[in-house]
Amino acid sequence: MRVYLSIIATLLVFLAFSQEPKTYFEHEISKHLKAYKTQSEIAIENDDKEYAEFLFDSLFDSHLKSSYISEITLNKANGGRLNTSNVENAFLLITKSAWEQLDSKEIEAINRMSIMYKGQIDIVILFWTSKSIAKKRGSDFNSLVTVTYVDERENNSNHIIKPYKHSFGAPTCFYISEDKRLLNIDRKFTANLDEDDSELAFKSAHQQIKLILFEDKKTNEGIITTLN
Known part of the structure; x- marks a missing residue:
């Protein structure tokens, strides 16, 4: 019985991970774009290109990378x-x-x-x-x-x-x-x-x-x- 319960638990964990909802580009960009633009505009005004690039890299790596595109x-x-x-x-x-x-x-x-x-x-x-x-x-x-x-x-x-x-x-x-x-x-x-x-x-x-x-x-x- 314990063996069967262990197998069932493993399957449930697998299904939970496999059914994790996809993240989509247009949803992620709508949530984070305003804050990114506000900060990047300040960086550009201050002629801080390095920080502007850092902001873009952070936005992409944290929220956009590997997101799905809708049809x-x-x-x-x-x-x-x-x-x-x-x-x-x-x-x-x-x-x-x-x-x-x-x-x-x-x-x-x-x-x-x-x-x-x-x-x-x-x-x-x-x-x-x-x-x-x-x-x-x-x-x-x-x-x-x-x-x-x-x-x-x-x-x-x-x-x-x-x-x-x-x-x-x-x-x-x-x-x-x-x-x-x-x-x-x-x-x-x-x-x-x-x-x-x-x-x-x-x-x-x-x-x-x-x-x-x-x-x-x-x-x-x-x-x-x-x-x-």
Whole structure:
């Protein structure tokens, strides 16, 4: 009898842990974003970039890392829709503002990345603008890169997609795993990067992809960028 009771107790503990509720990105960011922004704005006013980075790292590591993303449906610039629940691979969601001009080096590198990791990682570009502008600005990406858009004039009630813009602005790159967990976030701290800083950002993005998504796989090519 004691053996059976022990087995039942073990099973109950296992079930309790296995049924632990998931945490979702949009819920966590809504709870913690206000305090983060207040403190980070003070750090920026005081020109304390190191503390601002510390605040972001603390927010991400404590509340956002490994949180799940809810299902998102995005309009494709060339027609049709993309549902994130149907994306089989890990993917990068790279957000772009309506007024941001794309750099040719960035487009070239993203196209190259899509070829390098074909079948392993998908790349989704999200323009916060109208369909016509998104289609025009996304025309230089190859067919492996999915160009989407959100026109907020027609999307005022979508609380799930809004945090991807209003939390950290644009451009921002969200690294999302196959099981739809948020693994990392890249965002620009300053509006203008010089050439050396830009090159470091490119290499950092490449390293994150290798370490987080493909740590057991090797690539022969050198740099990748998701940032301007």
